[in-house]
Amino acid sequence: MKTTGEIIREQREKKGLLLRQLAARLDIDAAILSKIERGDRKATREQILKLADLLDLKKDELLIQYLSENIAYDIADEDIAKQALKVAEKRIEYIKRKRK
Amino acid sequence: MKTTGEIIREQREKKGLLLRQLAARLDIDAAILSKIERGDRKATREQILKLADLLDLKKDELLIQYLSENIAYDIADEDIAKQALKVAEKRIEYIKRKRK
DNA sequence: CTACTTTTGACAAAATATGTCAAGATAAAA
DNA sequence: TTTTATCTTGACATATTTTGTCAAAAGTAG
Numbered sequence: 552m553k554t555t556g557e558i559i560r561e562q563r564e565k566k567g568l569l570l571r572q573l574a575a576r577l578d579i580d581a582a583i584l585s586k587i588e589r590g591d592r593k594a595t596r597e598q599i600l601k602l603a604d605l606l607d608l609k610k611d612e613l614l615i616q617y618l619s620e621n622i623a624y625d626i627a628d629e630d631i632a633k634q635a636l637k638v639a640e641k642r643i644e645y646i647k648r649k650r651k
Numbered sequence: 652m653k654t655t656g657e658i659i660r661e662q663r664e665k666k667g668l669l670l671r672q673l674a675a676r677l678d679i680d681a682a683i684l685s686k687i688e689r690g691d692r693k694a695t696r697e698q699i700l701k702l703a704d705l706l707d708l709k710k711d712e713l714l715i716q717y718l719s720e721n722i723a724y725d726i727a728d729e730d731i732a733k734q735a736l737k738v739a740e741k742r743i744e745y746i747k748r749k750r751k
Numbered sequence: 752c753t754a755c756t757t758t759t760g761a762c763a764a765a766a767t768a769t770g771t772c773a774a775g776a777t778a779a780a781a
Numbered sequence: 782t783t784t785t786a787t788c789t790t791g792a793c794a795t796a797t798t799t800t801g802t803c804a805a806a807a808g809t810a811g
Contacts, residue, residue: 552745570757580802585758595800615731619738622722627746631715636743638719640736645652646727670788680771685789695769 555599555616560588562606576605593621655699655716660688662706676705693721 563573570588574581577598586592594602599617603610626632663673670688674681677698686692694702699717703710726732 552742569755579800581756582758582760582803583801585756589758591759592800611731614729615735615738618726618729618731618735619742622725622735622739623742623746625722626718627743629714629718631711631718632743633740635715635718635722636736636740638715639722640733642652642719642723643727643732643736646723669786679769681787682772682789682791683770685787689789691790692769 553616554590555594555613555620556588556590558608558613558616559602559606562608563588566606573602573605577601653716654690655694655713655720656688656690658708658713658716659702659706662708663688666706673702673705677701 563570570581570584574584577584579598583592587594587598594617596614596617599613600610602608603613622636626635629635663670670681670684674684677684679698683692687694687698694717696714696717699713700710702708703713722736726735729735
């Protein structure tokens, strides 16, 4: 299963971009982008959207990867992780229903 | 659907405890507990476990409520919330499989 | 070796989370 | 209705986490 960072690195290399070049466009130091690609640091939501744009990746797909990774990271250590996800799903349905 | 705060408040009242009393046992100001019960502030994971203990609630159940609420809060605004949850589930399975 | 890219770690700044306190709102008792 | 106790709210302080910079080390190709 690919990480968000791996997806980004692959696509950056496909485009022939250096860390330095892509980082400049993101307005951050190359060190951070390196860490993001390697999974040492999390990107921000804004950076993910910019990256999708700059690398011609589908925004929604990359965002799903990114969000799911954050969620998994938050609860993977919990024995009850799966149950928490199930309840979260119901909660979200509930919230969306209520908003209409 | 009940919030974690509502569950806590109900149980505190069932036990006949004042905010001040329960807060003291949690080692925080009553103001914070009030906010937690009303959904103004998030509890910490540690506080949730202590609360389950002090209020005779099942640790796992309260923790599931709490975690699911945090997850839902994080992504409820996203159109792709549900898809992110699905992928998160797969990711968690993947992580757990890998660990063994 | 040299020149270039990437990685790493120490540190700084910014943002967020967590808490205290005191004053205001609410409600029940006298 | 005044008094008393509880709860709520908002301003502020502190602590923790996140996000970033920089420079040196490590890796890679000519």
